[in-house]
Amino acid sequence: MTALRIFASLFTMIIGVPKEIKNNENRVALTPAGASELVKHGHKVYVQAGAGTGSGFDDTEYVDAGANMLATIEDVYGMAEMIIKVKEPIEQEYNLIRANQLLFTYFHFASYEPLTHAMIKSNAVCLAYETVEKSDRSLPLLIPMSEVAGRMSVQEGAKFLEKPMGGLGVLLGGVPGVKPAEVLVLGGGIVGTQAAKMAAGLGARVTIMDISLPRLRQLDDMMPANVETQLSSDYNIRQAIKTADLVIGGVLIPGAKAPKLITREMLPTMKKGAVIVDVAIDQGGCFETSKPTTHADPVYVVDDVVHYCVANMPGAVPYTSTLALTNATLPYAIQLANQGWKAACSQSRELCLGLNVVNGKVVYKGVAEAFNLEYSPVETVLA
Numbered sequence: 001m002t003a004l005r006i007f008a009s010l011f012t013m014i015i016g017v018p019k020e021i022k023n024n025e026n027r028v029a030l031t032p033a034g035a036s037e038l039v040k041h042g043h044k045v046y047v048q049a050g051a052g053t054g055s056g057f058d059d060t061e062y063v064d065a066g067a068n069m070l071a072t073i074e075d076v077y078g079m080a081e082m083i084i085k086v087k088e089p090i091e092q093e094y095n096l097i098r099a100n101q102l103l104f105t106y107f108h109f110a111s112y113e114p115l116t117h118a119m120i121k122s123n124a125v126c127l128a129y130e131t132v133e134k135s136d137r138s139l140p141l142l143i144p145m146s147e148v149a150g151r152m153s154v155q156e157g158a159k160f161l162e163k164p165m166g167g168l169g170v171l172l173g174g175v176p177g178v179k180p181a182e183v184l185v186l187g188g189g190i191v192g193t194q195a196a197k198m199a200a201g202l203g204a205r206v207t208i209m210d211i212s213l214p215r216l217r218q219l220d221d222m223m224p225a226n227v228e229t230q231l232s233s234d235y236n237i238r239q240a241i242k243t244a245d246l247v248i249g250g251v252l253i254p255g256a257k258a259p260k261l262i263t264r265e266m267l268p269t270m271k272k273g274a275v276i277v278d279v280a281i282d283q284g285g286c287f288e289t290s291k292p293t294t295h296a297d298p299v300y301v302v303d304d305v306v307h308y309c310v311a312n313m314p315g316a317v318p319y320t321s322t323l324a325l326t327n328a329t330l331p332y333a334i335q336l337a338n339q340g341w342k343a344a345c346s347q348s349r350e351l352c353l354g355l356n357v358v359n360g361k362v363v364y365k366g367v368a369e370a371f372n373l374e375y376s377p378v379e380t381v382l383a
Contacts, residue, residue: 007303013043013337015079018073019051022087024295026054026318027325029084029105031057032061034326034333048076055322077101080235082341083334086325087312088115101124102341102360104333106130106145109356110257110370111284113348119357125341129284129329131255132354132366139254140350141332144324148314150194151251153277153381154183156308158202158245158297160275166306168247168273173203180204181245186261186286188215188233191279193251200227201248207240237261242269247276248285255356255366257284264288264302270305281309346382354380 015038017030035045045067046146049059059069070076077083077096085105089097091114097103099122107128109116113129119126128188129141139146152254154172161167161181180366183199185192189211196208200223208223209232212214216229223229230236230378241247248268251258258280267289279295280286289302299308314321332351336344345352356364361376 003292005146005160007129007183011042011064011338011340013340014079014081015043015045015337016076016083017045017047017051017067017068018047018076018083019084020054020086020315021073021092022315023088024091024311025312025315027056027086027315027322028052028055028318029086029329030333031055031322031323031326032057032065032067035067036065037330038334038337041334041338044068046070046076047077051188052322056082082333082337084329085211086315086322088112089118094122095116096168097122097124100125102127102336104129104336106282107356108282109367111282111372112235116362116371116373120360120362123360124357125355125359126357127336127341127345127351127354128255128364130358131356131366132332133254134324134350141226141325141328141354142252144328145192145255145314145321146250146252147194148317148321148324149279150191150248151198152313152317153248153250153279154198154202154246154283155181156298156310157248157275159279160306160308161246161273163273166274166299166301168245168271170248172199180226182243183207183246183248183309184237184240184244185248185250186192186237187252187280188219188249189250189252191252192248193219193312195225195279196223196247199248200224206248206255207244209236209240210326227359232261238266238269241266241274244269245274247274249276249278249280249290249372251286251301252283253366255364257359257370258286259289260286262289265309267303267305268306270303273306274307275308277308279313281311285309298374342382345378352378352382 163169
């Protein structure tokens with residue numbers, strides 16, 4: 001038995017994986033392979049029956065990996081010390097969450113005040129994937145889903161540009177003798193980079209904007225010839241949206257609300273039937289007219305502009321998304337299980353930055369500022 005295994009066996013954690021119940025959310029927070037790794041570290045894993053079905057993983061695969069199956073979501077929450085999820089708890093789950101229970105998932109608190117108050121009331125420990133941050137400012141648990149969402153944004157945007165879907169009837173890549181579509185990408189991070197690559201690969205003329213000149217230089221070096229870079233400003237955005245067929249919003253301020261880059265009064269200057277895809281909708285959206293939609297009812301129209309604002313885009317490709325997410329989250333989940341959340345967050349600055357709400361206190365400044373709540377430095381809950 002290795003030293004790590006001896007250490008882990010002293011800290012057995014009961015881990016629960018509930019079935020996601022958000023609209024058309026088919027991802028699962030843990031693959032059978034991930035469950036197997038946690039079991040090898042001496043932990044007990046309880047998975048709700050059917051939790052992995054939407055992602056292509058049968059209950060029998062979890063059992064073979066050493067996990068235990070529970071019939072209901074109530075059973076999972078009632079049993080587990082740590083809950084591993086994909087999406088934030090929704091109203092039906094609020095009363096299932098216990099004081100001191102660790103929840104490790106995407107929360108996006110700054111976009112939804114009722115969730116924030118519910119988690120404060122629960123006295124649980126809420127560690128958000130989206131604010132776990134490395135020393136180089138990268139967000140390791142947001143990156144894989146940002147990659148998926150960035151690529152999907154062009155896929156979905158192209159679909160809703162079709163006339164039967166309400167768009168203006170433009171093919172992104174055009175054909176010989178017909179100009180390709182104009183695609184504007186706002187934000188040069190993970191989402192924007194992936195979106196620009198996809199749109200360029202389909203033959204569109206792409207403009208990608210960012211406020212960082214060094215980042216624009218990087219993008220200029222790495223992008224194909226049909227991608228242009230431009231400094232993001234209110235003036236430049238106002239000019240670019242006049243000719244854009246598809247606009248992708250991919251800006252992010254970690255843990256805080258996204259800035260509103262396209263306002264309501266700007267929409268009439270856009271083409272009728274143009275499509276905007278707001279990938280930042282989880283953080284409140286980067287268009288003033290954005291509101292969350294679902295895969296069942298993904299779009300709506302404001303001033304003849306089609307809005308696609310699905311809040312869990314990667315849920316439509318759950319097999320790919322689940323594997324990508326578990327690849328990223330599993331090392332952190334093992335660390336939390338082996339050491340307990342307090343010791344793990346005390347030793348890891350990355351995990352410490354993931355703490356948002358702990359035992360009724362808001363310990364992430366961006367969340368406190370979003371709703372004018374009292375802010376408690378994270379050190380106060382780690383002491």
